[in-house]
Amino acid sequence: MNNKLLAALEEDCKLSVEQLAAKAGMTPEEARAEIRQAEEDRLILGYKAIVDWERTAQEAVTALIEVNVTPQRGEGFDRIARRIYQYDEVESCYLMSGSFDMTVIISGRSLKEVAQFVGQKLAPIEGVTGTATHFILKKYKEKHLIFEKQEKQEEGFVYE
Amino acid sequence: MMDYNSLLCQRIKDIPPSGIRKYFDILAEMDDAISLGIGEPDYPTPWHIRDAGIYSLEKGFTKYTPNAGLSDLRRSISKYLKRRFDLEYAPIGQILVTVGGSEGLDLAFRCLLEPGDEVIIPTPSFVCYGPLVSLYHGVPVYVETKAENDFRLTAEELKAAITPRTKLLVLPYPNNPTGGIMGRDDLEQLAQVLRGTDIMVVSDEIYAELTYGQRHVSMANLPDMYERTIVVNGFSKAYSMTGWRLGYLCGPAELVKAMTKLHQYGIMSAPTTSQYAAIEAMENGDLDIEGMRQDYDGRRRYLLEGFRSLGLECFEPKGAFYMFPCIRSTGMTSEQFCDRFLEAQRVAVIPGSAFGPGGEGFVRACYAASMQDLGEALNRLESFLKSLR
Numbered sequence: 107m108n109n110k111l112l113a114a115l116e117e118d119c120k121l122s123v124e125q126l127a128a129k130a131g132m133t134p135e136e137a138r139a140e141i142r143q144a145e146e147d148r149l150i151l152g153y154k155a156i157v158d159w160e161r162t163a164q165e166a167v168t169a170l171i172e173v174n175v176t177p178q179r180g181e182g183f184d185r186i187a188r189r190i191y192q193y194d195e196v197e198s199c200y201l202m203s204g205s206f207d208m209t210v211i212i213s214g215r216s217l218k219e220v221a222q223f224v225g226q227k228l229a230p231i232e233g234v235t236g237t238a239t240h241f242i243l244k245k246y247k248e249k250h251l252i253f254e255k256q257e258k259q260e261e262g263f264v265y266e
Numbered sequence: 267m268m269d270y271n272s273l274l275c276q277r278i279k280d281i282p283p284s285g286i287r288k289y290f291d292i293l294a295e296m297d298d299a300i301s302l303g304i305g306e307p308d309y310p311t312p313w314h315i316r317d318a319g320i321y322s323l324e325k326g327f328t329k330y331t332p333n334a335g336l337s338d339l340r341r342s343i344s345k346y347l348k349r350r351f352d353l354e355y356a357p358i359g360q361i362l363v364t365v366g367g368s369e370g371l372d373l374a375f376r377c378l379l380e381p382g383d384e385v386i387i388p389t390p391s392f393v394c395y396g397p398l399v400s401l402y403h404g405v406p407v408y409v410e411t412k413a414e415n416d417f418r419l420t421a422e423e424l425k426a427a428i429t430p431r432t433k434l435l436v437l438p439y440p441n442n443p444t445g446g447i448m449g450r451d452d453l454e455q456l457a458q459v460l461r462g463t464d465i466m467v468v469s470d471e472i473y474a475e476l477t478y479g480q481r482h483v484s485m486a487n488l489p490d491m492y493e494r495t496i497v498v499n500g501f502s503k504a505y506s507m508t509g510w511r512l513g514y515l516c517g518p519a520e521l522v523k524a525m526t527k528l529h530q531y532g533i534m535s536a537p538t539t540s541q542y543a544a545i546e547a548m549e550n551g552d553l554d555i556e557g558m559r560q561d562y563d564g565r566r567r568y569l570l571e572g573f574r575s576l577g578l579e580c581f582e583p584k585g586a587f588y589m590f591p592c593i594r595s596t597g598m599t600s601e602q603f604c605d606r607f608l609e610a611q612r613v614a615v616i617p618g619s620a621f622g623p624g625g626e627g628f629v630r631a632c633y634a635a636s637m638q639d640l641g642e643a644l645n646r647l648e649s650f651l652k653s654l655r
Binding site: 129 | 287561568638
């Protein structure tokens with residue numbers, strides 16, 4: 107698998123196969139085949155848009171939840187992680203090093219909805235010993251994309 | 267009433283107005299136009315470099331610097347040139363920090379030209395050489411490079427252009443607008459002509475970091491050519507720092523001393539904030555260069571393939587960020603092509619004729635633009651070419 111091709115897709119998956127191939131230094135046919143293979147192998151999990159919901163009428167709340175869990179014999183953290191990530195509300199779920207065990211990112215329509223999810227679904231899971239919920243107040247940057255509108259400098263004519 | 271025109275010196279009046287300005291004026295009025303016109307990186311300066319400039323302001327570093335530039339910056343430049351291009355220049359005495367590469371060219375011409383001295387300028391090339399030479403009473407001698415030679419200057423062409431009045435050879439590689447480069451063997455051919463003469467080479471190496479497939483070689487790397495070469499370079503293209511207006515020149519100490527004398531009267535010292543930012547660029551910017559270079563390389567391959575698949579003959583550029591497709595198959599002059607393409611499809615490219623003899627029949631497209639813009643430009647070019655049939 108060509109890592110340059112994966113990197114190009116990760117940067118902008120809307121590029122044409124010709125553009126992706128040029129970035130990776132291969133022919134469009136090779137790129138097409140590699141992408142199909144990467145999708146089959148689930149090296150590429152999917153393609154999604156980054157949306158600035160703040161600028162829409164849709165209410166949207168995101169929370170980052172620190173979760174402490176008791177690992178289980180033979181399964182470690184994976185079994186509990188599975189029980190957490192199956193919920194549709196869970197956007198991301200990571201095992202962490204440091205003072206807590208897992209980060210769970212939840213998106214919901216309101217503070218109440220998120221709080222209810224934590225209180226009624228996440229916290230009661232067997233093996234979860236504690237949670238701390240942090241609401242995200244403003245998004246500045248996600249996946250290398252900046253939310254704020256970027257001003258443009260006045261440019262002059264240069265005889266270059 | 268003052269007759270200002272009669273006050274102007276004749277040499278300034280003799281410089282023709284820019285042939286490409288009109289494209290930018292038209293472009294400014296268009297909404298969804300795509301410009302592959304201006305040759306400028308499309309990235310903002312890497313943040314750690316900008317931050318170093320800001321930090322210098324916070325510390326109150328707002329005074330003039332030494333005429334030749336901050337000694338730390340000159341040391342960084344010296345280390346950088348050794349590391350990246352195997353060139354050895356002493357920080358004190360052989361390096362002068364200038365206001366862009368352009369000032370370096372200007373200083374070299376002004377310090378070396380006597381009235382009537384001839385300057386050999388391979389074309390197509392950057393537009394400033396000829397007018398500057400004329401302004402300083404020199405005589406530009408244009409030598410047309412050929413597509414079949416990959417736009418390299420050949421020893422035969424050089425030999426044929428040399429006269430007893432030849433003072434300088436401008437060596438504009440990697441080349442704007444063709445994207446041509448000259449490798450060590452190519453340079454050696456020229457060096458064989460130049461050794462034993464008093465001709466100095468002004469090597470404009472502003473695109474030295476942007477080569478694809480092989481590293482740039484400077485004329486100063488060749489035996490007996492170090493003492494015959496003034497290297498002009500800068501931060502604009504390598505680090506996407508065009509607006510900081512910072513460059514440098516290197517060469518034999520006696521010449522650099524004379525050029526520093528002129529620089530101290532005309533400029534005093536290059537912008538202080540830019541110089542502090544530039545230290546950061548040279549010390550910690552190698553990865554930025556590589557990232558941008560790889561990005562340009564991808565765009566280069568895409569646009570080259572695009573032009574060729576639309577039936578435009580195109581030399582594969584190995585340097586800078588320009589493509590120079592031949593448009594003779596359309597039956598138009600390069601200016602007609604650019605006028606009509608802009609009018610009909612709202613895409614700006616520059617007529618090759620603007621870059622001197624040998625440019626007619628070609629247009630310059632700058633691929634320092636987003637993949638989206640390059641893709642859309644190719645779509646529009648396809649419609650344009652279809653409409654001609």
